[in-house]
Amino acid sequence: MDDLDKIDRALLAALQTDGRMPNAKLAETVGLSETPCARRLKRLENDGFIERYRAVLSRRALGLGVFAFVYVRFAVHDKTLANRFEREVQAIPRILSCHNVAGTADYVMQVVARDLDDYGTFMRDQVRTLPGVTSIESALSLREVKSPGALPLL
Structure with a gap:
């Protein structure tokens, strides 16, 4: 956790809110251009801070009451x-x-x-x-x- 700076934390927070956010919007959200944003994102994935991406499904819609x-x-x-x-x-x-x-x-x-x-x-x-x-x-x-x-x- 000590390896994360303010921008890394902002990236992780944004992705936890919307894991499908396009890189351009993600970069804009954290105040970076697209290339450095993509590099940071790749580093966060490689370093294990991001384990995977997935959709959150509705139990109720699936009939699991x-x-x-x-x-x-x-x-x-x-x-x-x-x-x-x-x-x-x-x-x-x-x-x-x-x-x-x-x-x-x-x-x-x-x-x-x-x-x-x-x-x-x-x-x-x-x-x-x-x-x-x-x-x-x-x-x-x-x-x-x-x-x-x-x-x-x-």
Whole structure:
């Protein structure tokens, strides 16, 4: 982060707002000409500050009305079992994120489903059968107050 100057931070902030911004507009936004802007952008990509570009889709428009936080616990803490669990989780698209955490759970996942019936079936047939899982607790989101947004450029 110390390698970023004011212009780099402005570039990153602008791209977090609109990842499809054309280079000419991006250059204008940060006060550069197009060539130096493109060079800086390429450096930020190469240095790993920008991991990838993607579209943010609407869960509701896609018919995914249920959003849940799922707390997964293991009875046995075995590295091989945890590795298998993590590999299998990677392959399940409706698990949006999965974090290995400290606290009362071993993992916290964000999961989407069409409705409660779909969610129940998914939990029974897929999540409960994952390697190592002995206990699951769900917290259903009633409404999103703040969505994942731009990272702070401290």
